[in-house]
Amino acid sequence: MYSDTAHSGTPTSTAPSAPTWDPQQYLRHAGHRTRPFLDLLTRIPELPTRPARIADLGCGPGNVTALLADRWTGARITGFDLSPEMLERAAKEHAGPTTGGGRLDFRHGDLAGWLPEEPYDLIVSNAALQWVPGHAGSFGAWINGLRHGGTFAFQIPGNFTAPGHALLAELCDTPRWRSRLAGHGARYIHILEPAEYLARFTALGCSADVWETTYHQLLQGPDPVLDWVKGTALRPVLTALGDDREAADAFLAEYRDRLRVAYPAGPRGTVFPFRRIFAVARKEA
Template identity: 45%
Template sequence: MGEQEFLWEPAKYVEFGDHRNRPFLDLTSRIGAAAPRAVVDLGCGPGNLTATLSARWPGASVLGIDSSAAMVAEAQKLATPHDGVASAAASPHSAPGLAFARGDIADWHPGPDTDVVVSNAALQWVPGHLELMSGWLAELRPGAWLGVQVPGNFGAPSHMLMRELAASQRWRRQLDGVLRHDDAVAEPGDYLELLLRGGLRADVWETTYNQLLPGENPVLEWVRGTGLRPVLAALGSDSAEFEREYSALLAQAYPRGEHGTIFPFRRIFMVGEKQ
């Protein structure tokens, strides 16, 4: 069990920063921890959102973990220097107690001082994450908080068209087994049951953000930063041909309007405090 491994591009991932940041902020605003000792962000990406946790809880030790070497390298520009003194290369947004490390979410376990665990748009990449979360809940101390957000849009045209094209005669041999969807995420009720069984006072909800994206065929640009990554990695030099076919399908499914392209994006949120 572990995260899928393929090349992430931090610059591409943050291209739609406002839209990608909002679910994280909506999630963490519901976490009621007052003065946590240790805060962990699992699947921290380029670290910009992990830094907001350090700003919110300046007395906490905040650690961001990600499996991507490129993401961690970018995130470490925000980390606190080991000697506690800002270096010339450090970002002005660096925060005390902020650190980043490369690691697999599936190998992580909460420590005795872990008071807040956050995972934003990462667990969908981890097969068997429900069992993984159940283990975390058993290990978290009373009073600790868990906040998780996963995308709930695997039935949207953006993903259905990608899967259908991948299963076509032209691409099925190269892409067989590359795209997961049936077991990528559960439904809100399943997550609520999981948190309640784990002894949490839980709040689970879903939101569909109707995102207005600028530019030509921006949905393609969006998925290039996330869901299309495993396809591109698997196809290598053939990826441009797949993209051309997929781009034409997306342009029909998400036509550009007078003000831009509307891209509905459903997300599932869960927050709870261990009782």
Template identity: 45%
Template sequence: MRWSPSQYDLFASHRATPFFDLVSRVQADSPRRVVDLGCGPGSLTATLAERWPVAEVVGIDSSADMIEAARREAARPDAGQRDAGQPDADRSDVGQDPAGRLRFELGDIVGWSPSPTDDVVVTNAALQWVPEHRALLPGWFDALPDGGWFAMQVPGSAVLPSHVILRELALSAAWAPLLSDVLRPAETVADAGDYLVDMLEAGLEAQAWETTYQQLLPGADPVLEWVRGTALRPVLAALSTDDSAAFEAQYASRLREAYPATRFGTVYPFRRVFAVGHKPAAR
């Protein structure tokens, strides 16, 4: 499945808000290395280089398309110094930031582990794509250096009408022969309390919480546009052009019923689950 950085960035400001809410809870002073695990197109990763101006900042993602976009981001003269919620039209250059502190690597979350200098690990809206991610957490926490921070945010979207409708439609008689094996399991994330216990069991000082953002989306069929950048992508990748158009037409009709437009735009409540852990320094 290929990812579209431009589609993902259509709602950049909405996607950025949970990231900044998450990172604000990380109280690291001078980390040696900061990792953004599942970095996507890199605009948010670049802000980490500004937050920690002497740290090496590494974004990792399994999508070659996302990494290519992220490397263009890092090549910008003002990488890490612009508003991540306002994507730029010109991202034509490829390379690294002038100081060489911000770089991006192609890699798989499942095979990743913190290095001894990974003092801050941030993963924002990525672990939901790894159904077994909770089984990976204890090993990551153990490998985290003393004094290190681990901050995660996952969308609790399985219960949202947009995602319930998507699954119902994909598993209906008309579409199940093509899509029954395409969607990820109905729920791949836990509640905030579960992640809190996971961190406490590993000896981390931890906090966890949930937030439902009342997002006001502009334009026609904006919820469809939102899910085109994430949950709908595996479906569209599995269908022909004609079938994709037919599926989207049916899906859009049901989304309009679930999320009626107002004169201000379409309100799209979106639940997010957060957890931040700090590994105490050795005594």
């Protein structure tokens, strides 16, 4: 899947390693992961045609793709993802006719090279583009693939300097783990700041709305931050360790101990701040 650090997204084939995704783990925090997408939907303007044609880039297990059918009844919606595990879950749970007379389907697609094969009214991506180095370079082609008056919208994590990521990068580069995991904890330097995304879209002739929000999430359960990142940022690490269960358990124990210090549990849960970056770009009508 293309996912956040969970929609819902999966790394591309150009990444250092292609993680194996676990849809069930990813969906354990579906409520918190879905909220940014719902906030994004409220800012997407009316689409130019009905029924709408929509692409969801990095659809993951399809849970937020299905929300598009609720917003645009009758739409024909295709979710694209690189992960076979995520696509299998999405197809099983969500593919087929929708109650509004539209249809959902899911296809394999690597966002590093994805191009619109037909005109779209909306191209949307939820917590996926952070896995795609150089993704801003595709904006021109994606905007060109929209109908006039169509919209490209996305949200991505903007928390890659937060303690959870910093500690992961630090641990991967320790002598014990460097030979197997060097670079796996610091993969997101290609994420742009909101002003940079705004500049990209205005240069393409779009009207654009770009903003950021930090959600202060109260997570429940033992070691909930570790449980969160097991569904996203830790996937490349766990994939690199493969079937070496002893090594994986040792790494997780070290990382868990560091996270407990950085994100201490409180009487009502563990506060986990999470910054998100949003963009809505509308092609001229």
